Structures are given as structure tokens and as C-alpha cells.
Amino acid sequence: MRVACCQLSPSVERPERNAALARDAIAQAVADGAQIVVLPELVNSGYVFESLEEVRAAAVPATGELLQGWAQEAARGDALVVGGFCELAPDGRLFNSSALVDGGGVLAVYRKLHLWDQEQSWFAHGGEPAPVVQTKHGRIGLAVCYDLEFPELTRGLSLQGAELIAVPTNWPYDDPPPDGRPILHSLAAVTAYFNKVFVAVCDRCGTERQLRFEGGSVIAGPEGALRAGPIEDRGTRTILADCEIAEAVDKRTGARNDAFADRRPGHYASALRDG
Amino acid sequence: MRVACCQLSPSVERPERNAALARDAIAQAVADGAQIVVLPELVNSGYVFESLEEVRAAAVPATGELLQGWAQEAARGDALVVGGFCELAPDGRLFNSSALVDGGGVLAVYRKLHLWDQEQSWFAHGGEPAPVVQTKHGRIGLAVCYDLEFPELTRGLSLQGAELIAVPTNWPYDDPPPDGRPILHSLAAVTAYFNKVFVAVCDRCGTERQLRFEGGSVIAGPEGALRAGPIEDRGTRTILADCEIAEAVDKRTGARNDAFADRRPGHYASALRDG
Numbered sequence: 289m290r291v292a293c294c295q296l297s298p299s300v301e302r303p304e305r306n307a308a309l310a311r312d313a314i315a316q317a318v319a320d321g322a323q324i325v326v327l328p329e330l331v332n333s334g335y336v337f338e339s340l341e342e343v344r345a346a347a348v349p350a351t352g353e354l355l356q357g358w359a360q361e362a363a364r365g366d367a368l369v370v371g372g373f374c375e376l377a378p379d380g381r382l383f384n385s386s387a388l389v390d391g392g393g394v395l396a397v398y399r400k401l402h403l404w405d406q407e408q409s410w411f412a413h414g415g416e417p418a419p420v421v422q423t424k425h426g427r428i429g430l431a432v433c434y435d436l437e438f439p440e441l442t443r444g445l446s447l448q449g450a451e452l453i454a455v456p457t458n459w460p461y462d463d464p465p466p467d468g469r470p471i472l473h474s475l476a477a478v479t480a481y482f483n484k485v486f487v488a489v490c491d492r493c494g495t496e497r498q499l500r501f502e503g504g505s506v507i508a509g510p511e512g513a514l515r516a517g518p519i520e521d522r523g524t525r526t527i528l529a530d531c532e533i534a535e536a537v538d539k540r541t542g543a544r545n546d547a548f549a550d551r552r553p554g555h556y557a558s559a560l561r562d563g
Numbered sequence: 564m565r566v567a568c569c570q571l572s573p574s575v576e577r578p579e580r581n582a583a584l585a586r587d588a589i590a591q592a593v594a595d596g597a598q599i600v601v602l603p604e605l606v607n608s609g610y611v612f613e614s615l616e617e618v619r620a621a622a623v624p625a626t627g628e629l630l631q632g633w634a635q636e637a638a639r640g641d642a643l644v645v646g647g648f649c650e651l652a653p654d655g656r657l658f659n660s661s662a663l664v665d666g667g668g669v670l671a672v673y674r675k676l677h678l679w680d681q682e683q684s685w686f687a688h689g690g691e692p693a694p695v696v697q698t699k700h701g702r703i704g705l706a707v708c709y710d711l712e713f714p715e716l717t718r719g720l721s722l723q724g725a726e727l728i729a730v731p732t733n734w735p736y737d738d739p740p741p742d743g744r745p746i747l748h749s750l751a752a753v754t755a756y757f758n759k760v761f762v763a764v765c766d767r768c769g770t771e772r773q774l775r776f777e778g779g780s781v782i783a784g785p786e787g788a789l790r791a792g793p794i795e796d797r798g799t800r801t802i803l804a805d806c807e808i809a810e811a812v813d814k815r816t817g818a819r820n821d822a823f824a825d826r827r828p829g830h831y832a833s834a835l836r837d838g
Contacts, residue, residue: 344577401827405819417830437822439714439757465788469743471756474787478753481746482714512749513740544680547712555692557719561837562596 289425289533291452291486292322294526295505295519297494300334303346307332310371311357317526318365323425325362327371328492329433329456332383336406336497340382343410347376350397354395355387359430363391368423372432372456375399381412386430386456388421396421398430402438420448429485433457436475436489439482440560446483447548453479457491459502472504473518481512484547485536488529493522507563510535566727566761566809567597569801570780570794572769575609578621582607585646586632592801598700598747600637602646603767604708605659606729611772612682615657618685622651625672631663638666643698646765647707647731650674656687661705662732663696671696673705677713695723701808702759707734714757715835717727721758722785722823726811728754732766734777735760747779748793756787759822760811763804768797785810 295312298306312329316323329335333346348354358369368390375385375397381397384407385514398406399414418441420429429450435441436455445453457472464470472489480487486509493503503522507529509515516529539547569588573581585606592600604610607629608621622627633644643665650660650672658674674689675682693716695704705724710716711730720728732747739745743832745765755762761784768778778797782804784790791804814822 307793308570336811401830402825405817408819413827415830417832434820438826439718439814440826440828440831440835443714444835447834448832465752465786467789471752472786474753475751475756477740477742477746478749481750482712512746514742541712542680544683546710551713551715552688553715555676555690556715557692557723559722560715560719 289324289531290322290528291324291326291488291507291531292317292526292528293321293326293488293490293505293507294332295491295493295524296328297492297524298331298334300336300342300465300496303333306334307357309352313526314358314369316362318361318367320528322528323367324452324454325367325369326454326488326490326510327369328490329372329455329458330374331371333374334496335458336499337410337432343374343382347382349372349376350387350394355389355394359389359391359393362389366391368428368451370428370454370456382410383414384411384432386432388428388430390423394527395423396430400435401441402434404434418445420450422446424519426451429453431455433459436479442479443483446485450485451533452486452488452531455487455489457489459491459504461500461502470502470504472502473506473514476506476508477512477514478509480508484539486510486527486531493524564599564640564806565597566599566601566763566782566806567592567595567801567803568601568765568780568782569762570766570768570778570799571603571606572767572799573606573609575611575617575771578608582629582632586636586829588757588801589633589636589644593636593642595803597803598642599727599729600642600644600764601729601763602644602731603765604647605649606646608649609771610733611774612685615685618649618657622649622657624651625662625669630664632661634664634666634668637664641666642698643703645703645705645731657685658689659686659707661704661707663705663793665698670698673706675710676716677709679709693720695720695725701726704728708728708734711754717754725760726808727761727763727806730762730764732764734766734779735750736775736777745777745779748781748789749779751781751783752787752789755783755785759785759814761785761806768799779809779817
């Protein structure tokens, strides 16, 4: 399974251009043999909104042209696309969502459960658990950006059988810790390691209304290593990794150990489930 | 709060020497101003056993001289000691345990919940959740080595109020991933970052009966950076970090975000709680 993360730099001031950018990136990744193409968070709208009107103007329904376009590109290579988009729900609410589509159309829409900072001014919180979807290219779990800071969510996806967690992301730039790699890369690597899954973080790049983004797309493997990325100049580029799905099915970690079978669910803090 | 991790190289063939090594290391760390001194896993016994008889010969009760000695050293500096030891339980069972002691004696004993590889031949699995203990130097959560691979356990400790998670460790050497730092260091850093706590991993070093150890002690802060370690030559040495406990009490991560308050416990997979 070839996984692509298309690191892009959308602009909150040019939503039509954003849609074209994303579509072109999918087309190129599919041409390069990708079976799973991951796009950044809010790829159609940009991120640094100034008003609710601006969000609403950029928002599109899950049934609209945006995702149909992704499906058309996916169909050219029997591929899947996972991307973040600014969603206008049928009831008029706005969500920071991620869609999974194949050549036939939309397979799942996930509405981000954990909203970062100003997102809380623009979007409603998702009200459904993050899904795992059985596809022709494996079981895909959906999460968005800040969700990655909640190990409950990614552990939950993995326990439900996700083999790849696809994470559209718009990560504001962090000064790297003095001792090493950006925290986003450690989060991807350790989430993959904990759960013996692949984690594909597709980040955006560039600067929007004074907010600089990380440009930190990476694809991590079940062993906790980065299989692709980071992109050295943090710019617009697609990273590719060939991921053997079987590696994420087998949870054994040694002759007598297994990352899932070794769990002791009766012995974890009740606070974990009760909130 | 000054935290010390005393990286040592016990020998499975010399249990008396191991006890002296540990006691000397505590004394030195306390003299250096440490309020919390962390020792490796199974510091009294060594690790690579050849028979159950060998384990049994090295095992000591929690009420015995070993932990009394730690308490005596702790008393000299109003300090705490957390260390792994080979425990002989009153009912004759053997456990891979961690003890927390202060100058007055033993405050808590935790019996490792997740046993790695051959440990399953020698030790019974712990049957009680990992504890968080209120001490004069903050709330300390206990975990041992492989436990660190279970985010449920460390998240649970943190939700119960742990400010520092002390992790006696005997990590078999891993070839570092091609892209960067040893997974043990990423686990410490990301566990600290997820939970906005301090994580003190005190690893052992050296080689025992052909098994080489990582020598990977580190102390990570709530921001996900390594505050102390790694030890460059992976040898016997004590690392120290001054940790401001208040940093681990405040879970805010931005003007409108909080690592714990932002959790959505009703929306995580039921598999997480049901096993």
C-alpha cells in the first residue's frame, strides 16, 4: 500500500484556488502510484479565519462538488483520499471535518472531536466517535490534528482495527525542543509505536495572516520510525511511503508479547473511562 | 523539586553488591540535593535470570532490609526514593515491583502489570492498578519499564493527579530508528507531553549474560523535551533535573485549551475500557 501525504499551503483568502490545489495534488499522487492520498486539515478553506461569515462562505456540504472531485481523482487509480475540509452540515452547523472517499464517493465523514483554540469560535464539536472504515486498501482510522494529542482516541481507533491512522493537520509552528525533533513527529512516531499501526500526518505549510505552520508531514511505521518525511524545507511537497499493511495487523512485539493482548483493561484507572 | 535518576549496572550474579551499589547511589544523589531519587528496575537482583531458584534467592520482602536502607538514606535529605526490586511476597509469590519510600519507610509498592518476555517465567503479574501517592514532594505515579508502552496506564496515573511518573527500567538495547532518537526517549517525551507531567525513566546499563541494556535514562518535562539525559556513553551515571511541580499541575496548553478538560470521554471507543 503506497501512502502519500500532500503537504500544501492553502490560503484562507482563495477558497477556489485551494480546491484546485488539492485536486491537482491528488491527481499527481495517484499518478505516482499512491493508493491512499492524505491531504491537510481544512484544505478547501484555509485556517486563520477572521469572521464566522468567512468560515461559512468557504464551507461546503459533504455531498458537494469538492468531495466528488476527490472521488473522480481517486477513481483513476483505484485509490482512497482522506482530507480535511470545512463542512457545512445539513442543519447549518459548521464542522472541522475529515472525509474518506474512494472512486465511488464518500465512505465516511468524521467531525473533529477536539478543537484547538480559535476553532472553537467557528466550529461545532463533533459528536460521534472517530471512525474506522474497512476499505479495499485496509482499515483506515480517521483523526484530525489536535486529536493526536489524545492517546485515548488513537488507541481506540487501533483497538477497533485501524491499520493506518490518517491525520489531516494544520499544526502551528513550534520551536523544536532543545533536545531534538519537533513534537509533531514524536507524536506520530509514538502513536504508531504504541498501537503498531501506520500514522500518516499530512500537515499544511506556509504562513497565513501571520500564523506560520509547521510544514511537518510525516508517515510513521509500527516500529516507531518515520518512513517518510519530514520535508527538509517544510514547503509544498508530497511524501510517499510503501506500507505493508500486514505489519499493522500483527501486534506481536516479541516471542511472548503482544501490544494488544498484553493490555490489562481491568487494572487501569477508572478515570480513564469516566472522564 | 530536584529529581535524580541513578543509572546503574547491577549484576544478576552479585545481589549483595547490587544492594550496596543502589544505596551508595541514593546517598550521593541526596548529597547532591535530590528530593526524588529514582533507581532502575530490579536493582537488587539483576535481570537475566537462569532459573526460578536464582530469582527466589535474590527476592526480598518489602518489609526487609533493602527498602529500610533506602529509607535511611532518604531520611538524610528529606528525600523520596523510587526503585525497582525483586519482591518476595508474604504468600511466596515473586513480583517485579517498584517501591516508593521516604525517610519514614515504605509508602507504596507497585507490582508490575505488564511483564516483558522472560519476566513471565519468573514473576506473577501485578493485580492492582498502578498507584499515585501524595508525598511531601508532590504526587508521584509508579510504573515500570514496559508499562510505558501502555498509554492507558500512564494516562490513568496522570488523570489521578500524578505530577511525576517514576519509571524504573531495564530496557534491552534497541538499534536506534534510522530517523533519530531511541524509542525509549520518545516514549518518555511523548508520555510527558500527552499528560503534562514529568517522566523520570531510570534505566540500567551494561551487559548481563549477553543481554546488552539501553542505558537510556532521561527525565522529560511536560512540554515534551528531555530535561536531563540521555547519558552519552550510556554508562553508570546519575542525571539530575530541577522540576517545577506547578508546571505539571496546570494542564492548560493555550488560551482556550487544556489537555485534560478537552478530553471527550463519552466519545472514545468502548474497546478502550472493555479490553
